[in-house]
Amino acid sequence: MTVSPTPSAAPGSPTRAAVRMEGLRKTYGEVVAVEGLDLEIGAGEFFSLLGPSGSGKTTTLRMIAGFELPTAGRILLDGEDVSQRPPYERDVNTVFQDYALFPHLSVGENVGYGLMIRKVPRDERARRVADALRMVRLTGLDDRRPGQLSGGQRQRVALARALVNRPRVLLLDEPLGALDLKLRQEMQVELKTIQQEVGITFIYVTHDQDEALSMSDRIAIFNQGRVEQVGSPADVYERPATAFVAGFVGISNILEGAVAAFVTDGAGTVTVRPEKIHLLDPGDPVPAGSVALTGRVHDVVYLGSDTKYLVELDAGGTLAVIKQNVATSSMEALALKGKPVLLAWDRTHTLPVAADGAGGGPSPT
Amino acid sequence: MTTTAGTAPHASPSRRLQAWLYRRPRLQLVLLLALPLLALVVAYLGSLGLLLINAFWRYDPTTGGLDRTFSLANFLQIAGSAVYRTITLRTVGLAFLVTITCAAIGFPVAYYMARIASPRVRGLLVVTILLPLWASYLVKVFAWRAILQEQGVLNWLLRPLGLEGPGYGDVAVWLVFTYLWLPYMILPIQAGLERIPSSLLEASADLGGRTGMTFRRVILPLAFPAVVAGSIFTFSLTLGDYITPTLVSSTQFLGNVVQREVGVSGNLPLAAAVATIPIIVMLLYLFVARRLGAFEAL
Numbered sequence: 001m002t003v004s005p006t007p008s009a010a011p012g013s014p015t016r017a018a019v020r021m022e023g024l025r026k027t028y029g030e031v032v033a034v035e036g037l038d039l040e041i042g043a044g045e046f047f048s049l050l051g052p053s054g055s056g057k058t059t060t061l062r063m064i065a066g067f068e069l070p071t072a073g074r075i076l077l078d079g080e081d082v083s084q085r086p087p088y089e090r091d092v093n094t095v096f097q098d099y100a101l102f103p104h105l106s107v108g109e110n111v112g113y114g115l116m117i118r119k120v121p122r123d124e125r126a127r128r129v130a131d132a133l134r135m136v137r138l139t140g141l142d143d144r145r146p147g148q149l150s151g152g153q154r155q156r157v158a159l160a161r162a163l164v165n166r167p168r169v170l171l172l173d174e175p176l177g178a179l180d181l182k183l184r185q186e187m188q189v190e191l192k193t194i195q196q197e198v199g200i201t202f203i204y205v206t207h208d209q210d211e212a213l214s215m216s217d218r219i220a221i222f223n224q225g226r227v228e229q230v231g232s233p234a235d236v237y238e239r240p241a242t243a244f245v246a247g248f249v250g251i252s253n254i255l256e257g258a259v260a261a262f263v264t265d266g267a268g269t270v271t272v273r274p275e276k277i278h279l280l281d282p283g284d285p286v287p288a289g290s291v292a293l294t295g296r297v298h299d300v301v302y303l304g305s306d307t308k309y310l311v312e313l314d315a316g317g318t319l320a321v322i323k324q325n326v327a328t329s330s331m332e333a334l335a336l337k338g339k340p341v342l343l344a345w346d347r348t349h350t351l352p353v354a355a356d357g358a359g360g361g362p363s364p365t
Numbered sequence: 366m367t368t369t370a371g372t373a374p375h376a377s378p379s380r381r382l383q384a385w386l387y388r389r390p391r392l393q394l395v396l397l398l399a400l401p402l403l404a405l406v407v408a409y410l411g412s413l414g415l416l417l418i419n420a421f422w423r424y425d426p427t428t429g430g431l432d433r434t435f436s437l438a439n440f441l442q443i444a445g446s447a448v449y450r451t452i453t454l455r456t457v458g459l460a461f462l463v464t465i466t467c468a469a470i471g472f473p474v475a476y477y478m479a480r481i482a483s484p485r486v487r488g489l490l491v492v493t494i495l496l497p498l499w500a501s502y503l504v505k506v507f508a509w510r511a512i513l514q515e516q517g518v519l520n521w522l523l524r525p526l527g528l529e530g531p532g533y534g535d536v537a538v539w540l541v542f543t544y545l546w547l548p549y550m551i552l553p554i555q556a557g558l559e560r561i562p563s564s565l566l567e568a569s570a571d572l573g574g575r576t577g578m579t580f581r582r583v584i585l586p587l588a589f590p591a592v593v594a595g596s597i598f599t600f601s602l603t604l605g606d607y608i609t610p611t612l613v614s615s616t617q618f619l620g621n622v623v624q625r626e627v628g629v630s631g632n633l634p635l636a637a638a639v640a641t642i643p644i645i646v647m648l649l650y651l652f653v654a655r656r657l658g659a660f661e662a663l
Contacts, residue, residue: 065567087570088575096567114573117573117578118573
């Protein structure tokens, strides 16, 4: 397994670990959901668990919350072992994917639920609920029922209900999954702002790589119950540790075997990001310090601001190339289909990655 | 056959009729509901209306005929009689008692089925609960007679312990009604509990709620409309029944009075007037149930 050494603390965060997982394992009968997980999440960090569905990220989050008990291993919150404690004895709160707002309570009662249970005096409760609703910009909606709110508003209520308790760690389980794209992007910015404002550790589960890259201080990439890589967004994008990471974060541009050997002057599996590749005419001179490969454009996908070209290499394999449509019209882009081209990229952009056995499995060390 | 899109199809009469109907959604609705509406309005509401009209007529004991002039005499007779008042209170009290007992027994069973049992066990339990409904009502009440009688199964079991069964009487009526109507309470509650998403219970625990708190603040309020829905059955079925009291007790309930006035005295108008009491009680009950959200839970 390739995990970056001791996690570097997030920018500006103290060195204390808010959450520590040691040898965490969860099985359901024969099925292994999480295997040998070691993670340390710093206080105040925005930490994302990124991976495809079924990769163990949600199970991990549920174990931190206490909804699932680990089969083996330990979870420490602020240095305290909470592995076997019920959810109500852990100083963490969760924002659920389906929001899980109580339909029989008003917005105000929903947000005040945790404070009510902790017997916070009525007037302090009212003040904190009002503060929390102001923070998520829902002032004045206290008396509404969740059923009368839009999806985005419900999402904010769920967030306020968790944050009002000032937990040590906030767990978010794909909280934006049910929102449309515009609202999602708005909420991403807002979530990040709120996190910086309150300074609470956020552990954020998502399968959306853009979301993870744009919001996180660090990301752990899950695959088949294991963590493939932990690092900053730039780390996992520019220096993917495994072929899986390279493929999951960004577009899979993996070269193997003979082509890879030609590109790197050695054996192994390599990847190159599609936006780093120049698309040239076959006769064009190759820039100095570049790798060049010939191929034929197999497909062109017009994406509005960009165009994606799928190029079949003469030496075998396929590479995706993404070009901004700075001066190209869609007609010009589409006309390239079937044409021979020359691909070139700076040698330093060839990234060696550890090959993975059929998309994961026991990860190489 | 040619079904080229865009050109008018060569319409057979049935096709033309279909197309003609398609453009008239109101007529479709009438055709759909004509038969059930006829049954409901004529057979059901009609007979109920006749019953109510009857209540305002008079039985003439000298001729044995009906005096068809409007009069409140039947109602005044009922209101003025302590016997009818006692019987009404007894009947309504029993209906409440049976309802509460069914809820107290039914809720834990329904909770186990909805939230704890594996799908296999749940299926078995549903069958077990539905099974008695396939047996004739009379067979079940007679079975209870055999259980409760002096030389019955219950006493045979209890005697070695120095105890005695309740025998026939009010307790027997309460037991038998509870047995008979329990399925009608369990099934709506189970459905209601199944509709509560697990994430709500997790959210409550996540926010610090222990099991008891979560039950009181989340499960109970959300399942309550389903309990009220179930209670509509247990309450109304108890209110109208006259066979069970006849078979396992000698006490009079409203149903017995109606039966006696019709069957023994032949005083149909008085019977009709007595029958309006459970109707009014039930209307009040349904009104309250609606306020408690029971109809959404059905």
